[in-house]
Amino acid sequence: MPKQQMIAMILAGGQGSRLGVLTEYIAKPAVPFGSKYRIIDFALSNCTNSGIETVGVLTQYSPLELNSYIGNGYSWDLDRNLGGLSILPPYQSMAGSDWYKGTANAIYQNITFIDNQKPDYVLILSGDHIYKQDYREMLRAHIEAEADATIAVREVPWEEASRFGIMNTDEAGNITEFEEKPANPKSNLASMGVYIFSWQILREYLIADEQDPNSRNDFGQNVIPAMLGGGKKLLAFTFDGYWKDVGTIFSLWESNMDLLDRPQEINLQDALWRIYTRNTLQPSHYVGTNASVVDSILTDGVEIHGSVKHSVISSGAIVEEGAEVKDSILMPGSVVKKGCKIDKCIIGIDTIIGENVEAGISVKEGREDFVSEKFCSDGITVFGSGLVIADNVKIVGNSMLFPKEAGQTCDVVLDSIILGVI
């Protein structure tokens, strides 16, 4: 196979526990996003569009749906015979076996895989960020600066800087210090979790890191500081496009709404930078005679007979006559039945909302027993995937509806089906 100058390793093993019920059965990178995508489509499409043809996806937690979604990589043109996409779960060897302990350990456990590709550079990505980036530009900067590592950073508002991993740099853009969530930030350059490493250097540091019993085997907390301490040249590469970590219910909702309110920022219509996604094999969507669809995005297989305002409707979702959906996200295959009023809700995959249900921020009087301060904020209500919700219930904002456990009865969640993968 032609030698690959740079290969990508996508960290897709995290539990995504702050998304609550949405990552009950599926890994965070497989969570639906933006009407026709899954979160990991962005990282994968960035690779394809950047000409990167060898991509390792490191999985661990609930990988079934993710594996099945990614398949052989065909949808992203990554089903190469030589190189292409590889799913890399933890494994056993004569030396023993371990689950991935941290981001750096996950790469450490795949040193042999990377060595076999003989790359000069390794790109480390996270599978759960929404952005479009040409990694070739970053590689060019890395090579020109003769850096050992290059970290993509973005400017964040100063008042938010203390929530991020902050890079302090000199005038040439070299990183002089890395501070994880500093109380008094000296810079507002936050790490995006996108790293390019010269592979031989990283390899050394991974082996050293593994031997340190006190290390948490994390890039941000351990490997980057060790490289700084070791006098390596670390470059900050400023990225000023749209970028969002969709790690919480609020940021997931907000990032979906950005597609409606600030569509030019991520620009999904860019024909030169397509976001590839797995085809759902559905026909064009149908809008019925008495329907109204305003300020929304829709995709294949959707059927709208009711009213949809300022919402993101995913493939195969159905809104029946007389139902009203507003400021909401309908995930694939979800059904909103007649007479419902859905306001600022996220409806999980294949979930059926019974007739005349009212849910969300505008419900003043209703069931409060599903309110979840831990996951929900800003009035967003979340219905898990595969649920069947009873008719006529009213559910207040900030609620999260979980599946029934076996044998448990519930007057609101009538049934829950363990999801089939795609």
Add this chain to the structure above:
Amino acid sequence: MPKQQMIAMILAGGQGSRLGVLTEYIAKPAVPFGSKYRIIDFALSNCTNSGIETVGVLTQYSPLELNSYIGNGYSWDLDRNLGGLSILPPYQSMAGSDWYKGTANAIYQNITFIDNQKPDYVLILSGDHIYKQDYREMLRAHIEAEADATIAVREVPWEEASRFGIMNTDEAGNITEFEEKPANPKSNLASMGVYIFSWQILREYLIADEQDPNSRNDFGQNVIPAMLGGGKKLLAFTFDGYWKDVGTIFSLWESNMDLLDRPQEINLQDALWRIYTRNTLQPSHYVGTNASVVDSILTDGVEIHGSVKHSVISSGAIVEEGAEVKDSILMPGSVVKKGCKIDKCIIGIDTIIGENVEAGISVKEGREDFVSEKFCSDGITVFGSGLVIADNVKIVGNSMLFPKEAGQTCDVVLDSIILGVI
């Protein structure tokens, strides 16, 4: 995707510990066999040739080389966009995480995967047997007999029957009893480890088996006896073609030699039942001016300048001038240098045998410190993969040469390279 009547699950997770140094870095199904194949090629090709397009490969132990070898399934025409080949390692879920505990547990952990394919029947195979079987014939028998499970069996010599799992059957071929290695066998029908189950029935038994804390979660030891106990209809399906479990050094050697001595039995030249394998991208093999090749099989990339008798030479292997190779197996990329005498040896992948080395059964006086009663028998000598052997040494039969450990010096094994995957 079109509904799959039957899908296959290939158990490829075993450690293959009886093959000693040959499975040091690679899983047993990925061990080279028969000049141009790997062991798993037979199970995979049987699936392809039987029209089975959804194949799960359950991996666990040292899967890197195996994963890399299988890739996206392209070589076996199993890189389908819908269905196709899936590699199924153990994983973590909200319910916890476990390595595969036994053959039945491995399938149990993938119930969701199988459910999603909606098959009527599931074929369970082992990844380490050499045989050609049309599973459609077995399925036809299963359906006609309205069986719940059908087990492929073969007649073994009565005197060997006590070494196998033996099926006792009635006149109609229904299994009445299963005995694991019976002291006094009542039948000579041995299980080949090829099972067809009606999926819904198996599913029940897997769930029940998992709940039994005393079960070893094994098909032969637990699930089959439980089904017999539960009054299910189990059919024995007699297979009378070539079949070999290559689980020991002797059986691996013998099965390779069968290709020379009894080629018609497995018949690799059958154009209607090709054994597919991953292409090595090598040119046709070259036989030099002073070479002699007799009673042997050779494949692409091989270069013979010396003498080869009754041997199996794998892709890219080189036999230099004046070297003599007899009754041996040269694995891919191995090199036998000038003046060597190699007699009844297995030379591992990429291993280099120094000049004038004499090794094997005919060496009467030589190094005896590598003799390994545990693994070797019948005079077979095994060189591990990636070794560099010193010039001029003499090694007696029944030896097994292991890689050097870090820092260890050895006057015979000069160096050992951890293998790259393909």
Add this chain to the structure above:
Amino acid sequence: MLTDAMGIIIADNSRIQLGELNVERALAATPFGGRYRIIDFMLSSMVNSGVKHVGILAETKYSSLMDHLGTGSHWDLDRLQQGLRIIPPYMQSEFFRSPSPQDINGLYDFLKHSVHMYVIVAESNIVSNISFTQFVKEHEKSGADVTAMYNHDSNSFGAPNISLTFEDNRLVDMMIDPLNPTSDCSSLGAVVLSRTLLMDLLTQAIARGDSLFNTEFILEKYRELTIRGYENNDMTLRINSLATYFSASMRLLEIDVLHKLFKSENRIYTKVKNESPARYFKDNHVSNSLISDGCDIIGTVENSLIFRGVNVGKHSKISNCIIMQDSVIMEGAELKNVIIDKDSVVRSGVRLQGSPDYPVVIRKGVIV
């Protein structure tokens, strides 16, 4: 599951002309239903029936057909063994050196190199989600030389109509566009026969210098061969003319028809384009329409099919129209009973109106 049949799809039919839509593309490659081409239906039906080896018999206009089909991967037919093969015209035969019609020679070679027992030969003017499994099983069981699929769907008759007359379920007469049909059985453009029989028929045709190959070529042999009928009751739309193309398209707006074609367990595959989701802006009005990904909808759309990537401008009004891929309808344009082919632009304020029987067709890449 069908495992021992291969397929042949005939991409063109000289009797069927859709006017401007077919000037540069084969009938099979005509866009249909928002995101499909007509051939997607037959091809998907075959794939869903377990057919893994399909030859597409193309005439000269095969550029857009090749572009649409690619390697066959969208139908999972990009295979090492078998898979999708386009059989182009003017291909020299490995087996015949005669100067006879080369399209048929190429087909003969394709069949000769195949291994299947049966061949399903299908025209590409039928829009349906068919299972061929039972069809082939019945053929096998009956022992007939050929089995022909038909239905009684008199609603969708239209020229050309191949009327089949059976006696004891054996074909005894075949009429093309009969004025007074003696039978209400209308061919569905699909027959099954053994590969060896088809090769025999082709050998005879080559010897005679015949060049036309289609399902009639086989059906008209009813005197020499035992041809039996197989009734199909699936929802079927026939495309025989521009008018039936237009009316068949409009029938997709009936939710029942839409579900029968697209929401069964068997899906219709097509080339994937990775357009972004469709965007609906404020002030749009959409009613009883199929809209595709990549569209920007600002104006009014009624009773219409809008293909991928279409821009429907402010205050524009589209009713009873088919607007194909990447066309732009600018501000204030008004269209009724119009078909706009790909990549066209309708400028601000332009008004076009056809009738349902004679829709106005604007050809590909035109600025109106």
Add this chain to the structure above:
Amino acid sequence: MLTDAMGIIIADNSRIQLGELNVERALAATPFGGRYRIIDFMLSSMVNSGVKHVGILAETKYSSLMDHLGTGSHWDLDRLQQGLRIIPPYMQSEFFRSPSPQDINGLYDFLKHSVHMYVIVAESNIVSNISFTQFVKEHEKSGADVTAMYNHDSNSFGAPNISLTFEDNRLVDMMIDPLNPTSDCSSLGAVVLSRTLLMDLLTQAIARGDSLFNTEFILEKYRELTIRGYENNDMTLRINSLATYFSASMRLLEIDVLHKLFKSENRIYTKVKNESPARYFKDNHVSNSLISDGCDIIGTVENSLIFRGVNVGKHSKISNCIIMQDSVIMEGAELKNVIIDKDSVVRSGVRLQGSPDYPVVIRKGVIV
């Protein structure tokens, strides 16, 4: 890695005829070197240089070429975007409605739908394991309109030889088969130029009604365009005639040539056939030969190339021969300086002898 160039490979060359070997197959599809076809070398070189979009310009004899190339998967060119496309003749153009030569029209359409900056145009008669990376880089740096690859390998000259004369590395003369060459630079049948320039040249040719497209078509524009040279020093075998085909094949038996072509980091890809390993029986004698998978060797083989699946019978004697796929040499046959095309049978006791300059050629599928 080359990322901004696409490739065009010209499958035929009217000046190069390999006699019986090319009656039914394009030059590019001629079997070569035991398990390859000639086109594998250019195509693999492109792939190894990072080219991901390749068009193959075919003439009428493209059946075996299509069969060999399949979906492009063996070269990892079965892609959703880009990948391998065969540009068949007689294809109607999307952009030109003129009755001009349709081969060039198809090429124009292919280029028009591509996105790359540069196009490498290559003939398919060069057997080499070339890296195009530096070639394109130099072209980009020099600012020339066209860069042409050449070498000084006078050993492998032979008609047709395109002799290139440079002054200050600018092409000032081009001669085809000159009697008295004024330059020792010989074209390697590969040029690089920008896609837009190539489209301009094609537009002109179409307007003039020209139909022939090859690298000379570009090189002969040296007066209007700045054409620079790029010397390539890779081991190269030129196939210009049956005699050079035969001698190039024999050169593969030099272990150094074999290693340079096949054992570099860049591999030569070809269609995979999954033959079983070659079997050597007792009493065979093989010396200085290349033997392929699927062969059964019982007789004597010297200084020869034996393709896949050949049966070399008892007491037969093959020397200085090329025996192509699936041929059978029966007991006691003797062959010297003979080329046996695919699927042929040489019966017991038959003796055939050619000379190295005029090898006897037995065509495909013949029983001698």
